[in-house]
Amino acid sequence: MSSSRSASASVLYDAPGPRARTRYRAFGALAVLGIAGLLWYAYYKLDSTGQFAPELWEPFQYTAVQQRILDGLLATLKAFALAAVLSLLLGALLAAGRLSDHKPVRAVSTAVVQFFRAMPLLIMIFALYRGLFAGDPFWALVTGLTLYNGSVQAEIIRSGIEAVPRGQSEAAYALGMGKSQVMLSILVPQAVRSMLPAIISQMVVTLKDTSLGFVITYPELLYAIKIIASNSTGYPYVPTVLVATPIYIAMCLLLTALARWIEARGRRGANRRTPVPA
């Protein structure tokens, strides 16, 4: 990561000379002052409105509250895990449909993918919750997440398969393989390597979107946080948000780290091969 940053930096400026160094240092000092000012203002606002009062942070010591956060976290992970698996299955199915040789299959898959990618997830989840799964927020949330993310995953899978050099499938056809054999034993295994980072990035989106369950009263992490804040004395919204945000960021960063690791492994593997001429 540091190498890519210095690469992007060197595009725009030379190694600084003495005058440039002084100027950069001056800008740096100004920036530090500005950021310190922002932080101080945030601290001042929090302090002057009494957000550091011990009684606002007290609820987090109760085991019932801790249990509620843990339950919310587990509910979030449960919806995420199920939606991630189902959306991959749907994505594979829709991608196969979009790559089909039959025009009607292609047209239907394309329409489904385009529609669910363009619709706001919240609108779909709410319609599913009130219309199809009356009173079952879990399945409304999981179905909505699956439809939306499945459509996006379908596009990722399709573009991954299309990015495999054409010679690969031509050679396979020349060997007398059928379409499904070419797909399953030649194209998909090669495409998976390039697709995995994008697939996992989309899973980060799926994970973040589980918080929409909050709107249809699915008791996930954000809902738990809201209930804790509105049921405690003094309404500790600020403390609960300050607790929830790092949890979400940590979960997403873990998934992103997984994507980076897989990408790095893939690149190492790719370097061992002879490069394919474009």
Place this chain on the structure above:
Amino acid sequence: MDILFEHGNFALLRDGFLQTVELSALAALLALLLGTLLAAFRVSPVPVLRAFGAVWVTVFRNTPLTLLFLAAVFTLPRLDVRFSPFTFAVLALGFYTAAFVCEVLRSGINTVPLGQAEAARSLGMTFGQTLRLVILPQAAKTVMGPMSSVFIALPRNSAIAGAFSVAELFQAQASLTDLGYPIVVIFFWVALPYLAISASVGVLFHYLPQIVAAAGRLVRGLSERGTPVRTETVEANQ
């Protein structure tokens, strides 16, 4: 299908649509300005600014938008920061999207060949001039695709504002549902405007390169016809 013209439902949906468009447009403007600034921070020679940009992007990309809305609408008033729900929605949506705009721009800047910036520097251009006159115009071409995805996602994300008392299309959907209309029909009438908005943004981005190029030709034509404006500017800068 005729719920549209009963009991002021049309006005409800129309106002929801206008509110969605207004919220999306303002948030898009904020995201574009802030995102460009953050991208400039992230490629700048000042380490503190680079770190600030990186922290912003990490925090806002990995936080659910729903949590940002909750933070804006429920916690900021407790800190004596009081705006209307609409303003809070613009801020949450704009700050969130700015992180994505920043990343798209930064990756676009990285695709510009090194020689371009080196040539600009050897002509004596400063960091700001290099970025503004040489790098960003070229990066703009490669970022068009990913940028259109960001701005197609924005109106879609704006639906969450409806859950935090902004009277846009999601709230229209919820109100109509509470009135007991069949959900399929409501879904149809709410889906239609969203599809129209994403299609319009898609078309806009499709023709944007041509629009920008035409505007560029116009500006160049004007400056060539008049007195040599550009020479004067260069001299003034030296």
